[in-house]
Amino acid sequence: MSHPVYRFAPSPNGRLHLGHALSALINFDAAGASGGRFLLRIEDIDTTRCTPALEAAMLDDLAWLGIAWETPVRRQSAHFKDYRNALETLEDQGLVYRGYLTRREIRDAVASAEARDGEHWPRDPDGAPLYPGDAALLSADEIAAREAGDAPHVLRLDMKTAVARVGEPLTWQEMPAPKADTEKQAATIAADPARWGDVVLARKDTPTSYHLSVVVDDALQGVTHVVRGRDLYEATAVHRLLQVLLGLPQPAYHHHRLILDETGRKLSKSQGDTALSALREAGETPADIRCRIGFGARDPGS
Known part of the structure; x- marks a missing residue:
């Protein structure tokens, strides 16, 4: 029986905050508890906003938290050819068009x-x-x-044709929180990618998009368990559609709670929410961070 493969895939376009710590630690702990593998992937298709300095700071924060990962690390910016190949597969099926x-x-x-x-x-x-x-x-x-x-243009998926091409209802398996002692069963979730319309697959100046690159990467890296925030729950429908169209395996999914600020807004790098590095400089420890994100006091993956 193969071991499960988990991954944490941040973008180095800002400093990591508590929300990133939650997702990274859920995946890292789940991999350890199951005897599985933990991968770190750098999602840097935005080569303007993602910088080596921010990546180095991100890796430093993760190491400080006690997280270890396999090397070499996959950086999306080094694999644009993989995404181009996937895009050509969809183009060959007549599912891609230019939007001006x-x-x-x-x-x-x-x-x-x-x-x-x-x-x-x-x-x-x-x-x-x-x-x-x-x-x-x-x-x-x-x-x-x-x-x-x-x-200037983007390459869009012809959603109506793509859904018709699949010809059957799409679903995904939503796992309970990844804890070794859980007895809950995975739920089958109906996927409705048509709600997203003709999603962008690539741009003239960027040869891929999040939707396309994430399904290609997960397949190439053998990821079996995608554990990520609830803000990506609905996007799973698009990912399942692309997996079927590209003939890629289906991982199991779990969408965990988000860390929110006092107004109920999820934490964001772009909004300048308190960075892990600032908490470190203020004297907090990795154990303090685990307490801040609710580990021990409640199910961390809920």
Whole structure:
């Protein structure tokens, strides 16, 4: 019987905070308790915001917490060819198209439609407006001109065709919190990727997206248990669709609680929430961090 494989996959575009500590420690502890493997993956497809200095600080924080990982570490920026190959597989199936509408054009069109019709534009589970399609806003001549000039664009999944191609309901297995003494059974969750509309798979200047790279990486690394925050629960539907279309194995999933601030907002690097490094400098220990995130006082993976 093969051993389970867990992973923690942060982006080095800011300093780690308590939310990262929670996810990293849940995965690390689960791997240790099950006799499995723990992998660290650096999700740095954004080569502008992700820097070597931030990566080094992140690794230092994780080591300080007592977390150890296998080497070499997989860095997404070194594997763009893998994502390109996956994208070509989808292109060969006729499931990918170029979208030329800019974010501003989409935003303005949605605002105009909502003001005109008095109804909310359809949105994905994260609250972003669904893509209206170039033909809804641009003339055929304008689309041809942008195409001929290789204008900035994104590569989108033709969701309706992709779902029809699968031809059967999609599901995933949602595990209980990864503790050795749990007797709960995994739940079968119905996946509805169509709620996301035509998701972005790559951009002209970035040859992959989170959705595409994460399913490719998990498959190539043999990840069997994806344990991550509840903010990614709904995205699992897209990941299951891509796994089926690409012929990739299905890992088991668990989406753990989030660390929230006093207003109920999840912690965020972009919002400058208190970094682990600041807590270290204030004299806190790894044991203090475990107490802060609720280990020992409650089920850490709940």
